[in-house]
Structures are given as structure tokens and as C-alpha cells.
Amino acid sequence: MIAETGHFALILALVVALAQMTLPLWGAWRDAPLLMRVATPAAQAQLGFVAIAFACLTVAYVTSDFSLQNVANNSHSAKPLIYKISGVWGNHEGSMVLWVLILALFGSAVASFGGKLPNRLRALVLACQGAIGFAFLTFIVIASNPFTRLSPAPFEGQGLNPILQDPALAFHPPLLYAGYVGFSMAFSFAVAALIDGKADAAWARWVRPWTVAAWMCLTLGVAMGSWWAYYELGWGGWWFWDPVENASFMPWLSGTALLHSALVMEKREGLKIWTILLAILTFSLSLMGTFLVRSGVLTSVHAFAVDPARGVFVLAIMGVFIGGALALYAWRAPLLRQGDLFAPISREGSLVLNNLLLTTACATVFIGTLYPLALESLTGAKISVGAPYFNATFVPLMIPLLIAVPFGPMLPWKRGDLAGAAQRLLLAALLAAAALIAVASFQGRGPWMAPVGVGIAIWLMAGSASEIGFRVKAFRAPWGEVARRAVNLPRAAYGTFLAHFGLGVMVLGIVATTAWRTETILAMKPGDEANLAGYRLVFKGVAPAQGPNYRELVGLFDVSQGASHVTRLAPSKRQYQARKMTTTEAGIYASWSGDLYTVLGDRLEDGGFSVRLYFNPLVRLIWIGALIMFAGGLASLSDRRLRIGAPRRAADAASAPAPAE
Amino acid sequence: MTRKKRRGVLIAAALGVLGLAAALVLIAMEDSIVFFQSPSDVASKAMAPGKRFRLGGLVSEGSLQRGQGTQVRFAVTDNAHTVRVVYSGLLPDLFREGQGVVSEGALDASGVFVADTVLAKHDETYMPPEVAASLKEQGVWRGGSGKAVQKAP
Numbered sequence: 001m002i003a004e005t006g007h008f009a010l011i012l013a014l015v016v017a018l019a020q021m022t023l024p025l026w027g028a029w030r031d032a033p034l035l036m037r038v039a040t041p042a043a044q045a046q047l048g049f050v051a052i053a054f055a056c057l058t059v060a061y062v063t064s065d066f067s068l069q070n071v072a073n074n075s076h077s078a079k080p081l082i083y084k085i086s087g088v089w090g091n092h093e094g095s096m097v098l099w100v101l102i103l104a105l106f107g108s109a110v111a112s113f114g115g116k117l118p119n120r121l122r123a124l125v126l127a128c129q130g131a132i133g134f135a136f137l138t139f140i141v142i143a144s145n146p147f148t149r150l151s152p153a154p155f156e157g158q159g160l161n162p163i164l165q166d167p168a169l170a171f172h173p174p175l176l177y178a179g180y181v182g183f184s185m186a187f188s189f190a191v192a193a194l195i196d197g198k199a200d201a202a203w204a205r206w207v208r209p210w211t212v213a214a215w216m217c218l219t220l221g222v223a224m225g226s227w228w229a230y231y232e233l234g235w236g237g238w239w240f241w242d243p244v245e246n247a248s249f250m251p252w253l254s255g256t257a258l259l260h261s262a263l264v265m266e267k268r269e270g271l272k273i274w275t276i277l278l279a280i281l282t283f284s285l286s287l288m289g290t291f292l293v294r295s296g297v298l299t300s301v302h303a304f305a306v307d308p309a310r311g312v313f314v315l316a317i318m319g320v321f322i323g324g325a326l327a328l329y330a331w332r333a334p335l336l337r338q339g340d341l342f343a344p345i346s347r348e349g350s351l352v353l354n355n356l357l358l359t360t361a362c363a364t365v366f367i368g369t370l371y372p373l374a375l376e377s378l379t380g381a382k383i384s385v386g387a388p389y390f391n392a393t394f395v396p397l398m399i400p401l402l403i404a405v406p407f408g409p410m411l412p413w414k415r416g417d418l419a420g421a422a423q424r425l426l427l428a429a430l431l432a433a434a435a436l437i438a439v440a441s442f443q444g445r446g447p448w449m450a451p452v453g454v455g456i457a458i459w460l461m462a463g464s465a466s467e468i469g470f471r472v473k474a475f476r477a478p479w480g481e482v483a484r485r486a487v488n489l490p491r492a493a494y495g496t497f498l499a500h501f502g503l504g505v506m507v508l509g510i511v512a513t514t515a516w517r518t519e520t521i522l523a524m525k526p527g528d529e530a531n532l533a534g535y536r537l538v539f540k541g542v543a544p545a546q547g548p549n550y551r552e553l554v555g556l557f558d559v560s561q562g563a564s565h566v567t568r569l570a571p572s573k574r575q576y577q578a579r580k581m582t583t584t585e586a587g588i589y590a591s592w593s594g595d596l597y598t599v600l601g602d603r604l605e606d607g608g609f610s611v612r613l614y615f616n617p618l619v620r621l622i623w624i625g626a627l628i629m630f631a632g633g634l635a636s637l638s639d640r641r642l643r644i645g646a647p648r649r650a651a652d653a654a655s656a657p658a659p660a661e
Numbered sequence: 662m663t664r665k666k667r668r669g670v671l672i673a674a675a676l677g678v679l680g681l682a683a684a685l686v687l688i689a690m691e692d693s694i695v696f697f698q699s700p701s702d703v704a705s706k707a708m709a710p711g712k713r714f715r716l717g718g719l720v721s722e723g724s725l726q727r728g729q730g731t732q733v734r735f736a737v738t739d740n741a742h743t744v745r746v747v748y749s750g751l752l753p754d755l756f757r758e759g760q761g762v763v764s765e766g767a768l769d770a771s772g773v774f775v776a777d778t779v780l781a782k783h784d785e786t787y788m789p790p791e792v793a794a795s796l797k798e799q800g801v802w803r804g805g806s807g808k809a810v811q812k813a814p
Contacts, residue, residue, distance in 0.1 A: 163783055233781065234751075299763065299789040303782070341663075344670050356675055360682045367686055382697035382791045384715055385690075386765075392689035397682060521750050523730040573754075581785060582754045601731070601751035610731040612751050 003068055006056025007147040010097075013049035013104070014137040016042055020107075020130030024123035028195070036123035043111035043126050046133060047104040054088075054101045057146055061088050067153035070094065070146045076159035076578045078549040086170035087160045092294060092310070093146035095173055099290070100136050102174070102181040103129065106210070110185070117206065124192035125185075132184055135317045143313050159578025162550065168228040176221035176248055180286035182214020183255055186262075187283035190276045191325055194332040199276060204266035207279065209637055211262055215255045216633035222248050223626030229302075234571075234584035234599040236519065236614040238622055241390040244302040246369040247289035253362035254282040257355045264351050268413055270339030271348070274355070280329060284322040285362075291318050297373060299384065343415040350408040350416075357401040364393040402456050402507065405500055406463025409493075410470070424470050428462035446515060453511030460504030468497050495636025499629050506625025512618035513594070519615075521601075525608040533615035535596055536560050537569075542600070542609065550574045552585070555600040555609065559589060571600040595619050695765060699795035700742040703768070710768045716744060716776070717763040717792040725758055737762060737774070739799045746774045753781030760785070761792040 020042035027035025057070075061084050066072040074091040075084055083090075089098040107129040114122045140146070163169075189207045193199035225248065230238040239245060258278040264271045295311025296303050342348040368385045375381055406428060410421035422429075436455030443450060469475070471493060472485040518533050526541035540556035554572040558565070569587035576583065589596040594617035601610030697715045698708065708714065716737055724736035731750060735758075736743050746764060756762065756779065766776035780789070788796075 161784055234754075235781070296787075297790065299780075299791055303784070303787055303789075338664070341667060344667070344674075352671065353674070356678050360678050364682055364686055371690070382794075384695050384697060384765075386693060386695060388693035389689045392693065393682065393685040396685055397678075521731045579785070584754055599751060602727075604730075605727050610751055 002056045002059050003065070003147045003149065006053045006060075007145065009049045009052040009056065010137065010141055010145075010147070013046050013053065013100075014134065014141055016046045016049060017130050017134040017137055020046060021127055021134050022130075024127040024130075028120055028123055028127070033119060036119055039123045039126035039130070040111040042130065043104070043107040046130070047101075047108040050097070050101045050104045050133075050137075054097055057094060057097060058085060058088050061085065064157065066155070066157050067149055067151070068146070069148045069150040072150055072154050072157045074160050075157040076549065077156060078578070079160060079165070080548055082167070082170060083160055083165045086164070089173045090160050090164045090169075092307075093140070093144045095177070096136065096140050096144055096294075097146055098174060099177050099181060100133060100140065102177050103133050103136070103184060106181060106185055107133065121189075121192055121196060121203070124195050125188045128188035128191045129184065132188070132321065135320070139310075139313050139317060143310050157578070159549070159576065162574065162576040162579065162581050162583045163232060166228060166232055168224050169232070172221060172224045172228060175217050175224060179214050179216075179218025179221050179248075179255075180251060180289060182210060182217055183251060183258075183279075183283045183286050185210035185214065186258060186279035187325065190279035191328060193276060193336075194328050197332060197335040199265075199272050199336055201266050201269050204262050204269075204275070208259070208262045208266055211255065211259050211279075212633050212637055215252070215259055216630050216637075218248070218252050218255060219626055219633070220630050222252055223623050227623050230619070231586055231588060232583075234586045234612075236517075236586075236597050236599070236612070236616065238513070238619065241368075241387045242300050242302055243298040243369050244293055244300040246365050247292040250362050250365055250369070251282055251285040251289055253358050253365065254278060254285055257358040257362070258282050260351045260354050260358075264348050265339070268340055268342070268348060270342065271352070271355075272336045272339055273333050276333065276336070277329060278355070278359070280322075280325045281359075284318070284325070285366075287314075287318045287321060291315055292369075298369070299372075340414070342413070345411065345418050346416040347408065347411045347413045350404060350411050353404055354401065354408065357397055357404075361394055361397040361401075364397065365390065368393065399452075399456065402460060402503070405460055405503065406466065409464075409467045409496055409500075425463055425466055428459055428466045431462045432456070432459035450511060450515035453515070454508065457504045457508035457511060460507060461501050464497050464500035464504065468493065490639055491635045492639040495632045495634075495639065498632030498635055500632075502625045502628030502630075502632060504625070505621050505628055509618050509621025509623075509625060513616045513622070516617045517614060517619075519613070521610065521612050523604055523606075523608045524611045525606070528608075530611075530613060532596070532613050533594070533617075534561060535566065535615070537596075537598070537613065539609075539611065545572070547574070549578060550576045553600070555587070555598075555611070557587065557598055559596065569596070569598050571598045573600055590620060593617060697763075697791045699739045699792075699799075700737055700744045701739055701795075701799065703744050703774075704742040708768055710770050710772075713765065713767045715763055715765045715791075716746065716774050717761070717789060717795065718744075719792075719796070720756070720758050720760060720762050722758050737764070739795055741799050744774050745772075746776050748776040748779055750777075750779075752779060755782050755785050757785075761788045761796075763789050763792060 020039060024036045024039035027033070027038070060068050060071050061075055062081070064071065064075060064077040070091060070093050075087045079087070089095045107126060110122065110125055186207050189203065193203055226238050258275065261271050261275045261278055265275045291311065291314045292298060294314055297311060368389050371385055372383050375383055406425055407421050410424055432455045435458040436451045439454045440451035471489055472482050474482055520530065520532060522530055524530065524539040526539055528539050530537045538558040540558060542553050542555050545552050545554050552572040552574040554570045557569040559567050559569055567589045569589055571587035572585045574583045574585060584599055587598040594615055597614040597616055599612040601612060603609055695713055695715050697717060700718050703716065718737040718739045721736040721738040721743055726734045728734055732747065733752060734745065734747050736745050748764065763780040764776035765778045766774055769775050
């Protein structure tokens with residue numbers, strides 16, 4: 001009964017989405033305010049119906065209703081509750097429902113909090129959101145119904161893929177989807193602006209918080225995916241330039257560019273046409289990410305078994321939206337009024353440089369990810385493009401960008417003074433140079449990238465801190481005044497600082513772990529010793545253990561440093577009963593200097609075990625940096641300007657719930 | 662600075678960056694592309710020793726041998742031809758005889774494929790698309806179940 005309710009709710013949501021798509025658009029065409037107003041209740045009703053469907057699916061999972069094919073294929077009664085719930089989106093059908101649910105959430109947020117938006121703009125935005133919802137709901141109802149019944153119902157389900165039974169992965173898909181789908185807001189606003197033929201600062205002020213929110217979710221989602229891959233897969237790496245990873249990274253790159261170009265549009269009404277194009281491209285890349293992951297057209301280490309027919313459906317949706325939006329763009333973009341002039345050396349100029357490098361870098365990732373697909377369909381040759389390609393193209397483009405980052409906030413709008421900015425960054429430059437020299441002399445003959453990378457990381461951190469220091473007059477005014485200025489500084493300034501500082505922290509982690517990681521693969525028998533990065537590891541043997549829905553073989557390592565005992569590590573091999581699948585659980589010891597990472601391999605013929613040991617210096621800074629960037633987004637969202645919507649009333653933001661008209 | 666001039670500066674900068682990126686892409690593509698070969702391709706093309714490629718197919722039944730230390734030997738087959746593989750390291754969790762595998766490395770002088778990576782997968786029914794395509798060519802695999810079927814007589 002619950003399943004039928006859910007299925008019915010999905011169909012109702014589909015019908016409502018159709019109404020949300022067509023009526024407001026027709027109203028905007030005929031200039032009929034009443035028809036345009038239909039958008040608001042329609043968006044809320046859509047959220048209601050999709051939420052009912054999602055709740056029904058969740059109930060089916062929690063109660064282990066194996067008469068549903070989806071539940072039977074992906075759940076098991078012995079699974080802990082949290083993985084029963086995360087199992088809802090741990091599979092194709094359920095994850096698409098989650099996708100639409102998040103879309104409906106964003107849509108209803110515009111409907112509820114967008115009371116101060118011009119009626120026409122709101123109607124057009126919601127119509128576009130309705131169209132996206134309609135496309136994906138059609139897909140769900142026709143090709144990927146999660147409520148299909150199974151008869152006869154099995155007594156037990158097949159279980160969720162064990163490597164997905166993990167706390168980080170329980171939240172990775174919702175965050176990633178919130179990021180992907182969050183960019184649909186920017187897309188819908190862009191399409192609405194194109195239909196309307198006007199886009200102004202108020203428009204940008206509306207788009208920016210949504211973009212920031214989506215960007216934050218995506219940042220955290222990508223970081224969480226990388227963190228999960230790091231500790232769960234037992235490969236010791238944190239990024240593999242795998243197509244599935246790239247699929248989430250490309251929207252992040254272009255979303256970051258959008259975030260910065262929307263700033264120019266909001267403050268200076270510049271870069272309008274470009275910002276609208278970026279909004280369209282960012283969501284297109286999000287759709288492509290969904291397509292690449294869900295269709296399985298690319299060889300990926302992160303891919304799951306897929307149904308190619310569904311890939312074609314998602315491809316069709318993607319084609320319609322990207323093609324349609326770009327055609328609309330080509331037709332209507334010339335109508336938009338051009339912005340003010342600015343000199344190449346200015347805040348605008350620096351943001352243009354940022355956009356140029358980010359989008360170019362995004363394009364190189366795009367080429368590397370899709371070239372194998374293009375080549376195969378053209379010539380039939382099967383190739384793979386791996387990490388060396390991305391290191392050779394992406395990294396050289398990032399270096400000038402990272403060096404330019406601290407200059408941006410130091411330059412005033414319209415016309416800037418590079419020498420003045422450089423003067424204020426002198427301290428940061430000295431620190432960076434000192435770090436570079438120190439690392440180079442300490443390291444001796446190591447990879448030359450390491451000191452340069454550390455120098456850039458210090459430059460980023462110190463440079464972004466200098467901006468705050470300069471603005472609060474640190475060391476140049478009495479402390480009372482500094483404190484007063486620090487309190488009065490807009491939160492957006494702290495947001496910029498945190499985001500850029502976090503980037504520096506992340507770069508430091510990436511450089512350190514890439515340049516100085518040590519790795520050995522050994523055959524060890526109980527009693528054997530290994531030495532790694534100053535640690536002494538003694539292999540004590542293995543012991544069997546029993547978990548809630550798995551059996552495991554745990555290896556025991558005593559770790560000591562000099563004479564003192566540090567910790568015991570217990571990497572294990574788990575055998576999940578439901579799927580007869582083995583997973584590797586790494587044993588990790590985290591310290592400030594880095595992670596000691598141990599993996600237990602297979603039993604060898606002589607009674608020993610193959611064992612892989614890593615030391616990953618400063619690797620945690622990568623994810624800590626992402627968290628700091630996320631905090632930067634939060635600070636930026638809490639800025640006064642967004643909360644109260646000065647200077648124009650029409651520009652209220654989502655964080656301040658205003659009564660609907 | 663006039664609008665026209667500004668546009669000129671912008672276009673010049675954009676072309677500069679794009680040119681740089683294009684050069685990087687072309688150079689990197691030259692060096693770091695790896696072709697995918699099935700055991701039949703290896704047999705028919707006479708691959709030069711030392712040339713890196715990805716070898717994909719099924720792990721032949723009964724071929725897995727543990728050597729000294731962490732070295733393992735196995736054979737990859739598409740039921741028409743078989744290539745012997747030697748690999749030092751930990752095999753992924755879902756590595757099984759009779760299942761699809763993709764590994765990267767190069768042939769040595771004696772025709773043994775020395776792999777430095779064996780690609781992992783997250784799902785036992787997942788078959789990398791290249792392996793699926795090459796097995797379908799040989800009529801070994803029909804898709805769907807992820808399991809190989811006997812070649813039709």
C-alpha cells in the first residue's frame with residue numbers, strides 16, 4: 001500500500017510539474033499575473049508530492065519491504081538502521097528520487113522566500129525549475145520506477161553494496177546532489193533573464209546566494225567523496241582523476257568561476273553575458289555529471305553496474321536542456337545591456353583572469369574525460385587518459401591562478417594599482433619565499449615542485465590573511481580600533497578570507513602528500529617488523545572477528561616510535577555475507593605530521609600476508625582545507641547585505657524568510 | 662580605455678590562455694594516452710615490449726598463482742587468446758577468476774605482461790565497457806549478468 005502511495009505521489013508530482021512548467025510561461029507570454037502566480041503553489045505542491053514519494057520509499061527501506069524490487073536488490077534486514085536509510089539513495093532509482101526531491105526543495109524555497117522577486121521573474125524561474133522536474137520525473141516514472149513490485153517477494157534482500165555501508169558515503173550523495181541541483185537555480189535564473197531580456201544587479205544578488213550554497217554543498221560533497229575513497233578503498237590515494245571524480249569536479253570548477261563572475265555583476269553590473277553563459281554551463285556540467293555516473297559509458301573505478309538504456313534517457317534530457325538553453329542564449333543574450341568599463345588591472349580584471357583560468361582548466365579536464373569517448377565513437381580505438389595527462393595540463397593552469405588569488409581582493413573596483421597591492425602583500429611574499437627556501441634546503445634533491453608548492457600554499461594563506469590585516473589596520477592602529485574594525489568588517493570579507501585561506505591549506509596538504517608520501521608493499525609473517533617514516537611496525541598476526549552483517553579477518557600491528565609505544569592498528573578484510581563480497585578496511589593512525597596507513601592483503605602460501613604500508617604526510621589538510629572553504633561560504637551567506645537585501649528591496653535573499661505576497 | 666580596447670585586451674588574454682592550454686593538452690595527449698587491448702589484439706598486433714597499454718579481459722580460471730613475496734601471476738583471456746600477467750602488489754577485493762579485469766603495464770621481452778596497476782571496481786557485477794565490448798566481439802559475454810558464458814559451438 002505504501003509503495004502504491006509513493007508511486008501515485010510521483011505521478012501527481014509529474015502532473016504538477018507539467019502545470020508548473022506551462023501555466024506560468026503562458027502567463028508570462030500573455031502578461032496574465034494570475035497565471036504567473038500559479039507557479040508558487042505548484043512548486044510547493046511538487047515538493048509535497050515528491051516528499052511523500054521519498055518518505056514512502058524510506059519507509060519501505062526501514063521496514064525491509066522486500067516485495068519492492070528496489071528494496072530487495074539493495075537492502076538486507078540485518079543492516080544497521082543508518083545504512084537502511086542511506087540505502088534509499090545508494091542505488092540508481094532511489095538516488096534519482098533524491099535528485100528530484102532536492103530540486104523540488106530549491107524550487108519551493110524560491111516560491112516561499114521569493115516574495116520580493118518581481119512576479120514575472122519568479123514565474124519564469126519556477127517554470128524553468130518545473131521543466132527540469134518534469135523531465136526527471138518522466139524519467140523516473142517511465143524508466144526508473146523505484147516502486148516496482150516483485151512477486152513472489154523474497155524472504156531476504158541482497159544487501160547494499162558493502163563499500164557503500166559507510167558513514168561518509170551515507171552523506172556524500174545528498175551533498176553532491178544538493179550541489180549539482182543547487183546550480184539549477186542559477187540555470188533557471190539565467191534562462192528567466194534571457195526570456196525576460198534583462199538582468200541587473202538585483203538579479204545577480206538573487207543568484208549569488210544560491211550559487212554560494214550550491215558551491216558549498218558541492219565542495220563538501222566532493223571532499224567527502226575523496227575522503228571516503230581515501231580510507232575505505234585501501235588504495236592510499238585521495239584523488240585518481242577518474243571520470244566519475246572528474247564529473248563532480250567540473251561543475252565545481254565552473255561553479256567557482258560563476259561565484260566570482262556573479263560578484264562582478266552584482267557590484268558593477270559587468271560581465272552579464274558571460275555570467276549567464278557560465279550559469280548555463282555549470283548546470284550543464286552538473287547534468288553531464290549525472291549522466292556520466294548513471295550511464296556507465298566511461299571506464300571508471302568508481303562505477304557500478306548500470307543499465308545503458310537509462311543512460312540514453314538522461315542523455316536526451318541533457319541534450320534538450322543544454323541545447324535549448326544555449327539556443328536561447330544565442331538568440332537573446334545580445335539584448336542584455338553591457339556593463340561599465342574597467343581597466344585590466346582592477347578587481348574586475350582579476351576576476352576575469354580567475355574566470356579565464358578556471359574555465360580553461362575545466363575545459364582541459366573536460367577534454368581528458370570525454371576524449372576517450374569521442375575517439376571511440378569516431379575511430380573505434382579504445383584509449384584511456386590517466387593522471388599524467390591531468391597533471392600535465394591542469395596543474396600548470398592552476399599555478400598562475402593560485403599566485404593571482406591574493407591580488408584579487410587587494411585591488412579596488414574599476415581601476416587598480418598593482419604596485420600598491422604588491423606592497424601590501426610584501427609580508428606574505430617574504431613568508432612564502434622563506435618557506436620555499438627552507439623546504440628546498442631541507443629537502444635537498446627532491447622533486448622541485450615541492451618547495452614551489454609549499455611556497456604557493458604559504459603565499460595563499462598569508463596573502464589572504466594580509467587582506468583582513470590591511471582592512472582592520474592591524475599593527476598600524478591602536479588595538480581598540482583594530483578590534484572595532486574587525487567587528488565591523490562585513491562577513492563577506494571573512495568569507496573571502498576563509499575560502500582563500502582554506503584553498504591554501506588544501507594546496508599544502510596536496511603538495512606535501514604528493515611529494516613526500518612513502519609506500520612499501522611487503523610480505524609479512526607474524527613477528528615481522530617494518531620501518532616506515534620513523535615508525536616501527538610489528539605485525540602481531542591476524543584474528544577473526546564478527547560484525548553485525550559481516551565477518552572479518554583483522555591484522556594487528558603494534559606501532560612504536562623510538563622507545564615509546566604509539567598505537568595499535570587493525571586493518572581488516574571483511575567478508576559480507578549478503579553479497580559474498582570482500583572489502584578492505586584500512587588501519588589508519590592520524591597524527592599532525594601525517595597518516596600512517598596500513599592495508600591487509602591476501603594470505604600467502606607460506607602463511608604470511610601481503611601488506612601495504614603508507615605514510616601520507618599532511619594528507620588531512622586536504623579535507624580540513626575543504627572544510628575551511630565551506631566555512632567561508634557560510635560566512636559569505638550570513639553577510640548583512642544578503643540578510644537585509646540592501647540597497648534595493650527587490651533583492652532579498654533566501655536566508656531571510658519573507659512572507660509571500 | 663575604450664570598450665573596444667578593453668575587448669582587445671580581453672580577447673588577447675583569452676587567446677593566450679587558451680593557446681597555452683591547447684599546447685599543454687596536445688603535449689600531454691601525445692605522452693600519456695594509453696590504448697586498450699584485448700588478448701586477441703595483443704596476439705594479432707605484435708605489441709612492442711615496453712609499450713604501455715591496458716589489457717582487459719577475463720581472469721582465466723585456475724590461472725592465479727602466488728609467487729614469492731607479494732608477486733602474483735595470472736592470465737587474462739578473451740577465450741580466443743590468453744596473455745600471462747605478472748603483478749607485484751595487492752590485488753583489489755573484487756579480483757576473481759572468471760571475472761572481468763583491466764590492468765595497465767607493458768609486455769616484457771618474453772611476452773609476459775608486467776602490470777603495475779590492476780584496476781579495482783566497486784561492484785561485482787560491473788564490467789568495464791571496453792572489456793564488455795571486446796568480450797561481446799568474441800561472443801563470450803552477453804551483458805547483463807556480468808558473468809561470462811560458454812562460447813557457442
